[in-house]
Amino acid sequence: MSRSLAYLLVGVGGAVGGLLRWGATTVVDEAAGAFPWTTFTVNMVGAFALGLLVVGIVGRRQAPPWVRTALGTGLLGGFTTFSAYAHAVDVLATGGEVGTAMAYLVSSVLVGVAAAGAGAAVGARLPARRRRAGDSPTTAHGWSK
Amino acid sequence: MVVGVAVGSGVGAQLRFATERLHARARERRGLGRPSFPWATLTVNVVGSVALGAAAALAARGVISSPWLTVLGIGLAGGLTTFSTFALDVVSLARDHRVAHAVLDIALHLALGLGAGAAMFHILL
Numbered sequence: 001m002s003r004s005l006a007y008l009l010v011g012v013g014g015a016v017g018g019l020l021r022w023g024a025t026t027v028v029d030e031a032a033g034a035f036p037w038t039t040f041t042v043n044m045v046g047a048f049a050l051g052l053l054v055v056g057i058v059g060r061r062q063a064p065p066w067v068r069t070a071l072g073t074g075l076l077g078g079f080t081t082f083s084a085y086a087h088a089v090d091v092l093a094t095g096g097e098v099g100t101a102m103a104y105l106v107s108s109v110l111v112g113v114a115a116a117g118a119g120a121a122v123g124a125r126l127p128a129r130r131r132r133a134g135d136s137p138t139t140a141h142g143w144s145k
Numbered sequence: 146m147v148v149g150v151a152v153g154s155g156v157g158a159q160l161r162f163a164t165e166r167l168h169a170r171a172r173e174r175r176g177l178g179r180p181s182f183p184w185a186t187l188t189v190n191v192v193g194s195v196a197l198g199a200a201a202a203l204a205a206r207g208v209i210s211s212p213w214l215t216v217l218g219i220g221l222a223g224g225l226t227t228f229s230t231f232a233l234d235v236v237s238l239a240r241d242h243r244v245a246h247a248v249l250d251i252a253l254h255l256a257l258g259l260g261a262g263a264a265m266f267h268i269l270l
Contacts, residue, residue: 006162007159007162007163010155010158010159010161010162011155011156011158011159012155013158014154014155014156014157014158014159014161014224015151015152015154015155015158015224016151017154017158017224018150018151018153018154018155018157018158018219018220018223018224019147019150019151019154021154021219021223022150022154022215022219022220022223025219043228043229043232046228046229047228047229047232047233049229050229050230050232050233051232051233051236054233069162072230073158073161073162073165073230074158074162076227076229077158077161077224077227077229077230078154078155078157078158078223078224078227079229080227080228080229080230081193081222081223081226081227081228082190082193082194082226082227082228082231082254082258083190083193083194083196083197083218083222083223083225083226083258083262084197084218084219084222084223084226085228086190086194086197086198086258086259086262086263087194087197087198087201087262087263087266089259089263090198090259090262090263090266094263094267105255105259108228109251109255112228112231112232113232113235113236113239113251115232116229116232116233116235116236117236119233120233120236120240
């Protein structure tokens with residue numbers, strides 16, 4: 001995969017991911033001071049999907065390198081967000097919703113890590129595909145089991 | 146607006162990709178192997194959080210319009226930062242029995258990402 005193709009895939013994937021995230025937050029109307037369920041859900045779904053993709057689809061199923069680049073770095077990276085999470089915690093806390101801010105702060109990290117771990121665990125259970133002779137070698141992730 | 150968010154998020158993701166490649170290449174040049182600590186993810190998440198803090202403050206002050214906040218904040222900063230890679234990085238570190246590094250990654254994300262983002266927002270506001 002050439003460098004320019006990699007950047008193209010990341011750009012297109014990131015654009016689609018960002019549009020899906022923006023679409024979700026635009027469609028769902030959240031009251032100011034409420035728990036940011038939309039961003040929370042986006043980040044948790046994205047974390048699970050990335051674990052499944054990296055360990056299962058790319059690792060166990062030996063998907064070609066562009067899958068990791070376009071769907072992992074691009075789509076899921078653009079779909080999930082850290083900046084909106086950080087800013088929402090700040091806005092909630094300074095707006096007097098300290099309990100909601102703390103709940104959002106802690107649950108995003110705990111559930112996010114658990115979701116990525118769950119995605120990786122599901123991915124590790126996918127049947128392994130043996131690489132055929134002549135296939136280009138894919139990056140080892142150390143997740144073979 | 147759709148085009149603005151798409152371009153912003155696409156470019157943000159490309160900048161994140163460039164940061165990851167830069168980090169990997171710098172380690173290669175120094176004869177080091179795969180990154181032992183996810184500095185690239187931490188870097189983009191801190192820079193993106195600061196960028197969103199700045200954009201939100203400038204929008205609140207009326208310096209930039211609301212559509213620009215959407216393009217720069219939701220698009221560019223949202224595409225640059227990532228929660229999925231952060232979460233999987235922590236899982237990878239813990240799985241490699243480097244629990245202290247996993248805890249450090251979370252602590253640095255919260256201290257620098259949330260801290261610097263909030264600081265930028267309140268300084269510019």
